Amino acid sequence: MDQVDIYFHYLSRLKNSWNGLADKPLETLETTLRTLWFLAKGDRRSIERSLFAELPDLVEAELELLDHLLQKRLSGIPLAHLTGRQNFIGIEMLVGPEAMIPRKETELLGYAALTRLRQMIQKRNSVRVIDLCTGGGNLALALAQYERNCEVYGADISGEAIELAQRNAHFLGLEDRVRFLVGDLLETFEGDDEIGKADMIICNPPYISTSKVNEMAEEISNHEPTDAFDGGAFGISILMRVIKDGPNYLKPSSWLGFEVGVGQGDSMKRRVDRHELFELVQVETDEQDQIRVIFGLTKN
Numbered sequence: 001m002d003q004v005d006i007y008f009h010y011l012s013r014l015k016n017s018w019n020g021l022a023d024k025p026l027e028t029l030e031t032t033l034r035t036l037w038f039l040a041k042g043d044r045r046s047i048e049r050s051l052f053a054e055l056p057d058l059v060e061a062e063l064e065l066l067d068h069l070l071q072k073r074l075s076g077i078p079l080a081h082l083t084g085r086q087n088f089i090g091i092e093m094l095v096g097p098e099a100m101i102p103r104k105e106t107e108l109l110g111y112a113a114l115t116r117l118r119q120m121i122q123k124r125n126s127v128r129v130i131d132l133c134t135g136g137g138n139l140a141l142a143l144a145q146y147e148r149n150c151e152v153y154g155a156d157i158s159g160e161a162i163e164l165a166q167r168n169a170h171f172l173g174l175e176d177r178v179r180f181l182v183g184d185l186l187e188t189f190e191g192d193d194e195i196g197k198a199d200m201i202i203c204n205p206p207y208i209s210t211s212k213v214n215e216m217a218e219e220i221s222n223h224e225p226t227d228a229f230d231g232g233a234f235g236i237s238i239l240m241r242v243i244k245d246g247p248n249y250l251k252p253s254s255w256l257g258f259e260v261g262v263g264q265g266d267s268m269k270r271r272v273d274r275h276e277l278f279e280l281v282q283v284e285t286d287e288q289d290q291i292r293v294i295f296g297l298t299k300n
Contacts, residue, residue, distance in 0.1 A: 003055075003057050006058070006063065007033070007055070010070060011030065011033055013070065014033060014074070021217055021219060025104060026048070032073060032079055033070075034047075034051070035050040036066060036069045036073065036082065037050075037055050037058070038050050038053070038056070039082065039083050040062045040063070040065045040069060041056045041058060043056075044084055044085050045083065045085060046080075046086055048087040049085075076218055076219045076222060076223070077219075078224070080095045081095065081096065081097060081223060086101055088107065088110070089107050089111065089142045091138075093136065093138055093141065093171070093172070094164065097223055098136070098158070098161050099136035100229070101224060102135075105259070105286065105292060106138070106204050106259060108259070108292055109139065109258070109259045109284075109293045110139055112293050113129075113255075113257050114142075116200065116257070117129065117147055117150060117199075117200060121147065121149045121150070126149045127150045127151075128151050128198045128199050129150055129151070129201070130155065130189065130200070131154040131155070131202050131203070132155055132185050132201065132202070132242060133203050133205045133206070133238065134156045134165055134180065135164075135165070135204070135228060136165050136168055137164070137165030138168075139154075139204060140152045140180070141169060141172055141174055143202075144174050144177045144178045145172060150177070150199075151177050151178075152177065153179050154178065154179070154180045155181045155183050155186075155189070157182070157183065158182075158225065158228075159182045161225070161228075162181070166180050185241055185242065185245070186242075186246065186249050197249065197251050198249055198254065199255075200250075200256075201254075201256045201257070202257045202258065203238075203257075203258040204258070204259045205242060205259070207231040207261040208229045208235050209234055210231075210233055211233075213226060231261075235261055239260065239268055242258055243296075246296075247275065247277035247298050248277075250298045253297060254297070254298050256296045257293060257295040259292060259293055260291065260292060260293070262290050263290075264291075265285075265290060265292065265294065266291065269291065269294055280297040281297075282294075282295045282296075282297075
């Protein structure tokens with residue numbers, strides 16, 4: 001068979017066993033095959049970088065590797081774990097089982113944070129950002145990549161996640177402006193006035209209720225860390241702590257922003273509204289008009 005015939009042969013094979021996930025909308029039959037095709041050639045790419053590039057010819061040994069990679073993918077191993085790459089807000093990042101794979105929905109928080117960050121920089125020249133539940137560092141690193149006038153601190157309770165974040169910082173050449181620390185949310189910065197008074201705090205917390213964590217697709221539950229999803233009995237344990245304590249670590253007229261799960265937006269917005277230290281609350285909605293991001297501005 002020529003390369004075109006081989007491509008459609010594997011595409012048909014994928015189709016017979018395909019089971020895509022709603023929270024990974026870019027992973028289709030064709031994008032998966034294209035991404036693994038490049039990987040079989042020794043070229044690690046995210047889906048985005050694989051979309052429009054011309055596919056290389058594969059020799060026999062590479063076709064055997066492609067076959068092996070397809071078997072792994074169909075067994076449930078996430079595509080991003082096979083490639084070691086995931087695109088987040090246009091940036092190629094390293095990923096692995098140490099932290100949650102960055103999701104497309106979290107880009108909403110990233111873009112919203114970047115917009116507010118740039119507005120503050122116009123007034124303050126430089127800003128300090130704290131990224132809680134940083135995982136592999138995708139949010140922290142994206143802000144630093146796109147805005148040079150900020151220094152960013154990322155914190156996560158998982159030492160393994162922080163090790164991945166540090167590798168990402170080196171991979172992107174951002175070690176000088178992004179520092180990662182192991183610790184439990186804002187307790188990481190207690191007693192450190194220099195770091196602890198930030199211009200912005202962002203957080204993509206675990207927000208799935210414990211009972212629903214056990215119902216997640218095996219591709220997620222078997223390969224991504226449970227702590228990155230489990231938000232307690234009602235899915236809001238971490239969110240409540242961030243809302244309660246966040247303003248104490250912010251300067252006046254500074255932003256606290258976080259992602260929420262589907263259906264949590266209205267109640268979490270009300271909680272921020274009721275907090276005595278916030279004077280303004282803004283939300284960002286997804287394509288289904290669901291509140292997925294909430295920002296609160298501290299009083300002047």
